[in-house]
Amino acid sequence: MGSTEFSWKLADHPKLPKGKILAMVVLDGWGEAHANQYNCISVADTPIMDSLKNVLILLFSVFSLMFAGAPEKWRLVRAHGKAVGLPTEDDMGNSEVGHNALGAGRIYAQGAKLVDFALASGKIYDGEGFNYIKESFEGGTLHLIGLLSDGGVHSRLDQLLLLLKGASERGAKRIRVHILTDGRDVLDGSSVGFVETLENDLSKLRENGVDAQIASGGGRMYVTMDRYENDWEVVKRGWDAQVLGEAPHKFKSALEAVKKLREAPQANDQYLPPFVIVDDSGKAVGPIFDGDAVVTLNFRADRMVMAAKAFEYEDFDKFNRVRVPKIRYAGMLQYDGELKLPSQYLVSPPEIERTSGEYLVHNGVRTFACSETVKFGHVTFFWNGNRSGYFNPEMEEYVEIPSDSGITFNVKPKMKALEIAEKARDAILSRKFEQVRVNLPNSDMVGHTGDIEATVVACKAADEAVKIILDAIEQVGGIYVVTADHGNAEDMVKRNKKGDPALDKSGNIQILTSHTLEPVPIAIGGPGLLPGVRYRKDVPDGGLANVAATVMNLHGFEAPSDYETTLIEVVD
Ligand SMILES: O=C(O)[C@@H](CO)OP(=O)(O)O
Numbered sequence: 127m128g129s130t131e132f133s134w135k136l137a138d139h140p141k142l143p144k145g146k147i148l149a150m151v152v153l154d155g156w157g158e159a160h161a162n163q164y165n166c167i168s169v170a171d172t173p174i175m176d177s178l179k180n181v182l183i184l185l186f187s188v189f190s191l192m193f194a195g196a197p198e199k200w201r202l203v204r205a206h207g208k209a210v211g212l213p214t215e216d217d218m219g220n221s222e223v224g225h226n227a228l229g230a231g232r233i234y235a236q237g238a239k240l241v242d243f244a245l246a247s248g249k250i251y252d253g254e255g256f257n258y259i260k261e262s263f264e265g266g267t268l269h270l271i272g273l274l275s276d277g278g279v280h281s282r283l284d285q286l287l288l289l290l291k292g293a294s295e296r297g298a299k300r301i302r303v304h305i306l307t308d309g310r311d312v313l314d315g316s317s318v319g320f321v322e323t324l325e326n327d328l329s330k331l332r333e334n335g336v337d338a339q340i341a342s343g344g345g346r347m348y349v350t351m352d353r354y355e356n357d358w359e360v361v362k363r364g365w366d367a368q369v370l371g372e373a374p375h376k377f378k379s380a381l382e383a384v385k386k387l388r389e390a391p392q393a394n395d396q397y398l399p400p401f402v403i404v405d406d407s408g409k410a411v412g413p414i415f416d417g418d419a420v421v422t423l424n425f426r427a428d429r430m431v432m433a434a435k436a437f438e439y440e441d442f443d444k445f446n447r448v449r450v451p452k453i454r455y456a457g458m459l460q461y462d463g464e465l466k467l468p469s470q471y472l473v474s475p476p477e478i479e480r481t482s483g484e485y486l487v488h489n490g491v492r493t494f495a496c497s498e499t500v501k502f503g504h505v506t507f508f509w510n511g512n513r514s515g516y517f518n519p520e521m522e523e524y525v526e527i528p529s530d531s532g533i534t535f536n537v538k539p540k541m542k543a544l545e546i547a548e549k550a551r552d553a554i555l556s557r558k559f560e561q562v563r564v565n566l567p568n569s570d571m572v573g574h575t576g577d578i579e580a581t582v583v584a585c586k587a588a589d590e591a592v593k594i595i596l597d598a599i600e601q602v603g604g605i606y607v608v609t610a611d612h613g614n615a616e617d618m619v620k621r622n623k624k625g626d627p628a629l630d631k632s633g634n635i636q637i638l639t640s641h642t643l644e645p646v647p648i649a650i651g652g653p654g655l656l657p658g659v660r661y662r663k664d665v666p667d668g669g670l671a672n673v674a675a676t677v678m679n680l681h682g683f684e685a686p687s688d689y690e691t692t693l694i695e696v697v698d
């Protein structure tokens with residue numbers, strides 16, 4: 127597209143009217159799978175979501191007897207793997223890539239894939255970011271901090287191992303790894319195996335004369351990886367262990383640390399307390415000092431922004447850093463393009479531009495977006511292509527409802543669903559906005575705890591919230607689009623190739639805390655939807671990236687030509 131010809135003006139849709147109020151509801155972690163006892167969505171009482179699927183399908187079958195080709199308003203879309211820019215079809219979906227696709231309407235190669243390319247081609251070592259940290263290799267230590275897992279949502283172990291090898295071949299003589307155990311994108315307890323794999327590679331480096339070892343650790347939900355400023359204490363615990371070398375638990379080896387800390391009642395990988403590794407004299411082996419280099423390994427932004435601020439900002443008042451070493455810091459990616467944070471990074475992030483939110487604002491669609499803290503950035507930052515802030519504050523209002531902090535969400539599985547729905551309802555009834563967009567976090571956040579009973583309660587709460595929003599849409603003669611960003615609560619057990627629960631060595635089922643590979647539903651409806659609108663039959667492989675064009679159509683516009691095609695057509 128020649129820059130001189132570019133225009134934000136969208137063409138009018140030939141048939142669909144403008145000015146309808148549209149509710150865009152994203153149920154976080156709500157996939158579609160067959161009904162069984164581990165499908166919390168099917169077990170839960172969810173009359174509204176059921177009605178969007180069943181009544182309409184029933185209607186369709188009734189109508190289809192009378193009018194062939196009657197509209198169909200519920201379908202599934204792909205939410206994992208290549209459909210959302212991930213490296214392989216074995217990659218489960220996640221919020222970042224899901225909301226990016228929903229908002230941007232195109233499929234971008236995402237962080238996981240970009241890092242894979244950069245490592246495979248070796249280009250990562252030619253970039254400005256690597257050359258910047260490399261200057262510390264002679265006199266300082268290289269610290270690598272990140273999620274130790276092969277989940278592929280925030281980071282990948284194989285990428286860490288390649289980077290360790292690549293950095294040591296390029297002069298890093300002293301390396302310290304600060305691990306964050308997962309158990310959220312992978313099975314709980316898998317931390318032990320990941321530490322063994324890492325230790326194995328570190329011992330090979332030591333054989334080659336590199337002083338390389340694990341220096342500290344802790345569970346991802348308790349140490350370092352908070353997001354959207356929900357709880358700075360989490361980041362502080364990481365700072366204390368990684369930078370200051372101070373933690374309540376001290377061990378001689380990371381393997382011992384992880385095994386011992388997991389023995390405590392209720393302990394799990396996600397919430398392991400912080401620990402440091404000490405030498406024989408009891409001294410921490412890897413605090414961060416002046417002249418060192420630090421790389422945060424995660425490619426995904428949301429849970430690294432806060433730590434990046436602590437490492438990068440001179441002025442910082444979120445917690446007392448005590449000692450602020452003069453380091454060379456780089457992120458695996460740049461985590462926030464607006465804040466240019468961090469200023470140095472090893473791999474350039476996907477350049478997501480011209481998102482549907484920006485187009486719609488330029489075309490007069492006033493927008494309201496809301497969620498609670500733990501998902502607030504999903505419907506704003508991720509939705510807008512990893513961009514913070516408003517496109518036009520006069521046209522947009524973003525409302526964040528404070529999340530509970532310091533608890534696991536199985537304790538309060540209803541979370542703030544009701545409050546989010548009420549805010550959305552008020553925004554709809556105010557008639558001040560043409561798009562009211564929310565994320566309802568329950569099925570995902572509670573699903574990640576692995577607590578099946580609580581997840582059932584969570585799904586019901588999300589369904590009740592949908593009802594409040596759809597009732598408001600009914601009152602204003604609007605349109606709704608209800609979808610999800612990826613699966614989670616619809617399958618809470620690890621399965622074997624046949625699809626049956628996979629048993630561990632002791633014959634127990636293994637609870638799945640992670641997202642899934644399942645497709646997600648998308649339902650359209652409401653009194654403002656023209657009766658002739660129906661899903662096209664020629665987009666059978668449609669994915670989340672097809673939703674943006676669909677929504678633009680429902681606002682009365684054609685989507686830009688490079689957007690993934692719309693899911694709907696209008697029959698007379
Ligand atoms: O909690 C998170 O960070 C991820 C899982 O790692 O979940 P989501 O993608 O739904 O935000």
Ligand SMILES: [Mn+2]
Nearest residue numbers: 154155221611
């Ligand atoms: Mn999500």
Ligand SMILES: [Mn+2]
Nearest residue numbers: 155570571574
């Ligand atoms: Mn999740």
